[in-house]
Amino acid sequence: MIQTPRSSCLAAAVAAAALGVTALGDDVVKQAPVATSETAAASIPDVRMDRVWPQVSLRRPVQLVARPDRSDRLYVVEQAGRVIEIDSSDPTATGRVVLDIKGPVQDKFNEQGLLSLVFHPKFKENRFVYVWYTTSNPDRNTLGRLQAKEGAEDGIIDPESLTVLLEIADPAWNHNGGTLLFGSDGLLYLSTGDGGAGNDPWGNGQNLESLLASVLRIDIDHPGDGKLYGIPADNPFVGRPDARGEKYATGLRNVWRMSFDRKTGELYGGDVGQNAFEEIDIIVKGGNYGWRPREGLQATPGVPDASQSSDGFVDPIVVYPRSDGVSVTGGFVYRGTEYQSLQGVYLYADYEQGTMWGLRAEGGKLTLGPKVVGGKRRFHLASFGEANDGTLFVCGTESSADGPGSIYRLSPAR
Ligand SMILES: [Ca+2]
Numbered sequence: 062m063i064q065t066p067r068s069s070c071l072a073a074a075v076a077a078a079a080l081g082v083t084a085l086g087d088d089v090v091k092q093a094p095v096a097t098s099e100t101a102a103a104s105i106p107d108v109r110m111d112r113v114w115p116q117v118s119l120r121r122p123v124q125l126v127a128r129p130d131r132s133d134r135l136y137v138v139e140q141a142g143r144v145i146e147i148d149s150s151d152p153t154a155t156g157r158v159v160l161d162i163k164g165p166v167q168d169k170f171n172e173q174g175l176l177s178l179v180f181h182p183k184f185k186e187n188r189f190v191y192v193w194y195t196t197s198n199p200d201r202n203t204l205g206r207l208q209a210k211e212g213a214e215d216g217i218i219d220p221e222s223l224t225v226l227l228e229i230a231d232p233a234w235n236h237n238g239g240t241l242l243f244g245s246d247g248l249l250y251l252s253t254g255d256g257g258a259g260n261d262p263w264g265n266g267q268n269l270e271s272l273l274a275s276v277l278r279i280d281i282d283h284p285g286d287g288k289l290y291g292i293p294a295d296n297p298f299v300g301r302p303d304a305r306g307e308k309y310a311t312g313l314r315n316v317w318r319m320s321f322d323r324k325t326g327e328l329y330g331g332d333v334g335q336n337a338f339e340e341i342d343i344i345v346k347g348g349n350y351g352w353r354p355r356e357g358l359q360a361t362p363g364v365p366d367a368s369q370s371s372d373g374f375v376d377p378i379v380v381y382p383r384s385d386g387v388s389v390t391g392g393f394v395y396r397g398t399e400y401q402s403l404q405g406v407y408l409y410a411d412y413e414q415g416t417m418w419g420l421r422a423e424g425g426k427l428t429l430g431p432k433v434v435g436g437k438r439r440f441h442l443a444s445f446g447e448a449n450d451g452t453l454f455v456c457g458t459e460s461s462a463d464g465p466g467s468i469y470r471l472s473p474a475r
């Protein structure tokens with residue numbers, strides 16, 4: 062059953078009512094069964110959320126990352142500037158603090174803090190991790206590198222090793238991106254926000270000389286030109302005097318979460334909207350995603366360069382309006398081997414409403430969905446996370462943005 066984003070919430074409520082389930086109650090939102098004529102490969106299953114590691118105490122968890130060389134270790138980023146390590150083989154794990162950089166991290170306003178962490182693909186050899194955070198005096202968005210310890214202190218990340226690799230002046234407290242990822246090309250990808258405020262008042266979205274409102278791609282292993290990183294020669298704007306070579310894609314308002322599809326290498330991003338539409342984008346090299354002239358597929362009201370036209374802009378593969386949510390949390394394409402029915406489904410959610418959707422796409426085009434697959438009412442779904450075996454999790458807070466933090470494991474509902 063294909064549902065449009067606009068109708069999906071209502072359809073979910075109707076379907077839940079038909080099943081005798083209280084729609085949008087505290088429990089996982091139940092869905093009507095998919096049509097039996099659909100094959101597993103061409104359908105989208107409902108998704109259940111099972112609470113895991115309830116004894117780990119978390120404050121504002123915003124990301125869950127797998128340690129590449131230890132499949133039994135998950136790292137959870139707390140927004141204030143801590144990282145909690147969980148022994149994922151132990152259901153009664155309590156977690157341990159492996160990093161505390163609350164000092165340099167500025168966590169004053171809702172969208173500030175330690176926002177992302179990524180392990181170097183060769184972490185086992187070099188012990189490097191990278192962090193993206195906001196800092197103050199003056200306000201900056203910052204990419205830092207840290208090193209983890211070995212031996213008896215294995216897993217502990219040394220705060221004294223913090224080295225700042227890149228800083229971007231930040232004109233406002235909101236819209237700070239951002240996800241750090243390594244591509245299969247070994248390069249570091251980073252999403253930045255447009256700077257903040259409303260209507261992109263500094264015009265960063267369409268300014269190729271700004272590192273804001275972008276996905277950046279840099280070579281962390283080969284520094285050069287007086288920087289602590291290198292610029293890949295095949296980045297799309299390299300050699301242009303009117304553009305920053307770090308830019309990989311532009312015209313993005315605030316990609317909070319993005320991920321690579323392990324199988325296809327496609328980069329999926331959830332670009333948080335302003336007053337009207339949230340969007341999911343497949344982010345390609347040199348792509349311009351239209352902010353601020355466009356929000357989703359519409360001309361942005363109240364800006365001088367508003368444009369309905371998609372000329373020169375890459376359209377999102379999915380948008381959803383304010384009636385369905387207010388802040389998109391981009392997720393992952395499921396590529397684990399445990400659940401065949403979820404294979405190839407891209408999951409994403411709304412941070413405020415806790416609704417979760419699934420879709421299928423091929424070659425950058427939507428092929429099925431989106432469909433409401435579940436979620437949890439009043440759960441603030443900050444991030445999805447992917448274990449080394451492809452198992453997907455979500456983390457967030459209960460009841461409010463400052464409520465108790467929790468983690469759920471995802472699986473097909475039946
Ligand atoms: Ca900002």
Ligand SMILES: [Ca+2]
Nearest residue numbers: 350351352357
């Ligand atoms: Ca856009």
